[in-house]
Amino acid sequence: MVSKKIKKALEGSSVIRAMFTEGKEMAKKYGAENVYDFSLGNPATPAPxxxxxxxxxxxxxxxxxxxxxxxxxxxxxxxxxxxxxxxxxxxxxxxxxxxxxxxxxxxxxxxxxxxxxxxxxxxxxxxxxxxxxxxxxxxxxxxxxxxxxxxxxxxxxxxxxxxxxxxxxxxxxxxxxxxxxxxxxxxxxxxxxxxxxxxxxxxxxxxxxxxxxxxxxxxxxxxxxxxxxxxxxxxxxxxxxxxxxxxxxxxxxxxxxxxxxxxxxxxxxxxxxxxxxxxxxxxxxxxxxxxxxxECLEEKTDVAYYDKNRTRLYEALTGYGYTCIKPEGAFYMWVKSPDEDEDRFVEQAKKYHLILVKGGAFCWPGYVRIAYCVSYDTIERSLPAFEKLAEEYQLSGK
Amino acid sequence: MVSKKIKKALEGSSVIRAMFTEGKEMAKKYGAENVYDFSLGNPATPAPxxxxxxxxxxxxxxxxxxxxxxxxxxxxxxxxxxxxxxxxxxxxxxxxxxxxxxxxxxxxxxxxxxxxxxxxxxxxxxxxxxxxxxxxxxxxxxxxxxxxxxxxxxxxxxxxxxxxxxxxxxxxxxxxxxxxxxxxxxxxxxxxxxxxxxxxxxxxxxxxxxxxxxxxxxxxxxxxxxxxxxxxxxxxxxxxxxxxxxxxxxxxxxxxxxxxxxxxxxxxxxxxxxxxxxxxxxxxxxxxxxxxxxECLEEKTDVAYYDKNRTRLYEALTGYGYTCIKPEGAFYMWVKSPDEDEDRFVEQAKKYHLILVKGGAFCWPGYVRIAYCVSYDTIERSLPAFEKLAEEYQLSGK
Known part of the structure; x- marks a missing residue:
């Protein structure tokens, strides 16, 4: 029916896109303000x-x-x-x-x-x-x-x-x-x-x-x-x-x-x-x-916007006891999964309405990616969820 | 260096695009108004x-x-x-x-x-x-x-x-x-x-x-x-x-x-x-x-614009003795090459500043394609060139 390559592709389709879709469905169910969707690298600032x-x-x-x-x-x-x-x-x-x-x-x-x-x-x-x-x-x-x-x-x-x-x-x-x-x-x-x-x-x-x-x-x-x-x-x-x-x-x-x-x-x-x-x-x-x-080549990206998210999130997450690579660029944070099974960690995170993408999607399991290209407000409101998730894994915060 | 497939593709690249490029160069040389470029299916009417x-x-x-x-x-x-x-x-x-x-x-x-x-x-x-x-x-x-x-x-x-x-x-x-x-x-x-x-x-x-x-x-x-x-x-x-x-x-x-x-x-x-x-x-x-x-799905294509070109060109060309398939749709006319060598015919046409595409580009030699998605004025002004080309091939007009 469809080609062999596509059949295979359909079986292992994009994890990122799947999480994005799941995030949208959770937002419908629980209200967008109660879901912290860190799945997609969709810029959070409008076009200039x-x-x-x-x-x-x-x-x-x-x-x-x-x-x-x-x-x-x-x-x-x-x-x-x-x-x-x-x-x-x-x-x-x-x-x-x-x-x-x-x-x-x-x-x-x-x-x-x-x-x-x-x-x-x-x-x-x-x-x-x-x-x-x-x-x-x-x-x-x-x-x-x-x-x-x-x-x-x-x-x-x-x-x-x-x-x-x-x-x-x-x-x-x-x-x-x-x-x-x-x-x-x-x-x-x-x-x-x-x-x-x-x-x-x-x-x-x-x-x-x-x-x-x-x-x-x-x-x-x-x-x-x-x-x-x-x-x-x-x-x-x-x-x-x-x-x-x-x-x-x-x-x-x-x-x-x-x-x-x-x-x-x-x-x-x-x-x-x-x-x-x-x-x-x-x-x-x-x-x-x-x-x-x-005509817009001289326009500047709003780096300060993402920097504010980065700083807040990095400090909070390391404070809760997560092991994070401190981002120097882009708008992603790479966090070590506190669960030996990263799939289980991603599932646990979902219970707190946190949508993360597993490291396996980037061919490097044992970690999750947080796309912090969201509003600062979302970052702030998501922190208690990250904290509870850390407590569940008995991470030792500062 | 480059892949084998691309190497082959570069050798036999698009004839239509090549004619389009040649047409643009001729327009620079002789003035756009003196070159009749029928190479590309670029709509002649502006977006609504x-x-x-x-x-x-x-x-x-x-x-x-x-x-x-x-x-x-x-x-x-x-x-x-x-x-x-x-x-x-x-x-x-x-x-x-x-x-x-x-x-x-x-x-x-x-x-x-x-x-x-x-x-x-x-x-x-x-x-x-x-x-x-x-x-x-x-x-x-x-x-x-x-x-x-x-x-x-x-x-x-x-x-x-x-x-x-x-x-x-x-x-x-x-x-x-x-x-x-x-x-x-x-x-x-x-x-x-x-x-x-x-x-x-x-x-x-x-x-x-x-x-x-x-x-x-x-x-x-x-x-x-x-x-x-x-x-x-x-x-x-x-x-x-x-x-x-x-x-x-x-x-x-x-x-x-x-x-x-x-x-x-x-x-x-x-x-x-x-x-x-x-x-x-x-x-x-x-x-x-x-x-x-x-928001523009109900907008209508300006069919009358192309129809006017079609009618004028078809009547003129058949009048000069060319054998044409009468178009019922699109904005192309398919004309039998009066030269057994269609490449030579395309070259001869160029002498009269007529840019046509050979049938071989459509995997059917022996014909040329005229894309009549041009201004009516271009059609009118091109006709003497088509007529002279017909005379060169001793076609018997009406």
């Missing part, structure tokens, strides 16, 4: 007013044939140049429009990158824990992901394990910093070490190995850290970006891919990504929203 | 004013967290219900929101349908000539298209050839009426006969065979014909639709898929398409434009 103003201005001032019409599969040239200029002045890069392909979000971007570089049987290294959808994206092209272990204390990558996981089949490495689900930001030292290992492995295996940087949380960093951009560490780096978090537009499916000139055979890779965008069925990133984001 | 008004109203009245946020992978329930209601009252169907999945255009829709139903090695029958991208969409899932011949006079499908092309591996049939590139509308008799053959083949091969109806031109029919909707002919019909042509929004990538309850195991197919939408990287159809089209 500038987005609305830009859309209205574009509709009023520009020809609808241009605004809603076909353009190059890679996007409007002016939009791509605006993105290049923005990156250049922020990160001292040297891109122009031809290095930029506008995409249907980062998920669309990663898929067209993978379609371009992966052959069946290829392996893609991923630093665990990681966004489980990467497995599906690699499987779309009959490639498979290979998990690299984290340092269990810091959740920075275990570099020895990284070096050990390369094989003849390794074609790409996915990196995601600031990280979903841990909130960890990979340090400069870590990134340099990763680049060194990659360079060495390219030589050893006599072929290109791509670093694919998934950067939806690029601007979400705390404690005065600077935003980072990874193309400076390693030549064969391809970036996938999304405006979902930075401009709070997750439903709009808008992002871009960057292929620097330093990538080997960059023009062929760019042409391949352009063709993949068309043949995989995206055709082009949605047109009106392309034009709108190009 | 109602689309602009709807977008502005939605931005003013609704919460940006709702307008730009994540929703179910299948789209907003209210939008899907509005689409179902619209189809029900136009075509006497009985859908509700759960039969509708909002998609990133028809190209996105076809890909998630194919991902859901096709296994590697499966065959998909397609009525030639056809939109060449179908080959890529099937290849994305390691399936292949098998061309069914047309009746060479009417360009309705050759039903004997259709029946003869089924094998054990046939999993789906793509149908596209009104047709790109011929402009032919399949008759009620043809559709009934196709359905009968499908029913017989399902029995013979003891499995489901899906009819996948690609309907971007559904509303574009001439000469008082009624719009048709294909689910009534055959139970296992899945529809892919796009608002690209009907609302002149090709850049926005917005459409939907319909899976009727009559489809075998409909709920599994719907769930599979929903998962495919997520895992292939679409995630969901763009949010704001979903909300906007739901």
């Amino acid at each position: 007013e500038a987005v609305k103003e830009a859309i209205k201005r574009i509709l009023d001032e520009k020809d609808p044939m241009f605004v809603h019409g076909y353009m190059d599969n890679s996007g409007y040239e002016d939009v791509r140049q605006a993105v290049a200029d923005n990156l250049n002045h922020r990160f001292d890069t040297h891109f122009d429009f031809h290095n930029i392909i506008m995409t249907v979000g980062a998920a669309g971007g990663l898929n067209i990158i993978f379609k371009t570089i992966l052959d069946p049987g290829d392996e893609v290294l991923v630093f665990a824990p990681y966004f489980g959808e990467y497995n599906s994206y690699a499987a779309n092209f009959d490639a498979k992901t290979v998990a690299v272990h984290p340092d269990p204390e810091t959740f920075q990558p275990d570099l020895d394990d990284f070096a050990a996981k390369f094989t003849e089949k390794t074609k790409a490495v996915i990196i995601n910093t600031p990280n979903n689900p841990t909130g960890v930001v990979y340090s400069d030292a870590t990134l340099k070490a990763i680049a060194d290992i990659l360079k060495e492995k390219q030589k050893a295996y006599k072929k290109e190995i791509y670093l694919v940087s998934d950067e939806p949380y690029r601007e979400l960093v705390y404690d005065g850290q600077k935003e980072n951009f990874l193309t400076k560490y390693y030549e064969n780096t391809i970036v996938g970006y999304s405006f979902s978090k930075s401009l709070s537009l997750p439903g709009e499916r808008i992002g871009y891919v960057v292929v620097p000139n330093e990538v080997a055979d960059a023009d062929t890779v760019i042409a391949g990504i352009n063709v993949s965008n068309r043949t995989l069925g995206f055709v082009n990133a949605p047109s009106l929203i392309q034009l709108a984001v190009a | 004013e109602a689309v602009k008004e709807a977008i502005k109203r939605i931005l003013d009245e609704k919460d940006p967290m709702f307008v730009h946020g994540y929703m179910d992978n299948s789209g907003y329930e209210d939008v899907r219900q509005a689409v179902a209601d619209n189809l029900n009252h136009r075509f006497d169907t009985h859908f509700d929101f759960h039969n509708i999945i909002m998609t990133v255009g028809a190209a996105g829709g076809l890909n998630i349908i194919f991902k859901t139903i096709l296994d590697p090695g499966d065959e998909v029958l397609v009525f030639a000539p056809y939109f060449g991208e179908y080959n890529s969409y099937a290849a994305n899932f390691d399936a292949k298209t098998v061309a069914v011949h047309p009746d060479p006079e009417t360009f309705q499908p050759d039903l004997d050839d259709f029946a003869a092309k089924f094998t054990e591996k046939t999993k789906a049939v793509i149908i596209n009426t009104p047709n790109n590139p011929t402009g032919v509308v399949y008759s009620d008799a043809t559709l009934k006969a196709i359905a009968d053959i499908l029913k017989e083949k399902q029995k013979a091969y003891k499995k489901e065979i899906y009819l996948v109806s690609d309907e971007p031109y559904r509303e574009l029919v001439y000469d008082g014909q009624k719009e048709n909707f294909l689910t009534k002919y055959y139970e296992n019909t899945i529809v892919g639709y796009s608002f690209s042509k009907s609302l002149s929004l090709p850049g926005e990538r917005i459409g939907y898929v319909v899976v009727p309850n009559e489809v075998a195991d409909a709920d599994t197919v719907i769930a599979g398409i929903n998962v495919s939408n997520r895992t292939l990287g679409f995630v969901n159809a763009p949010s704001l434009i979903q909300l906007a089209v739901a």
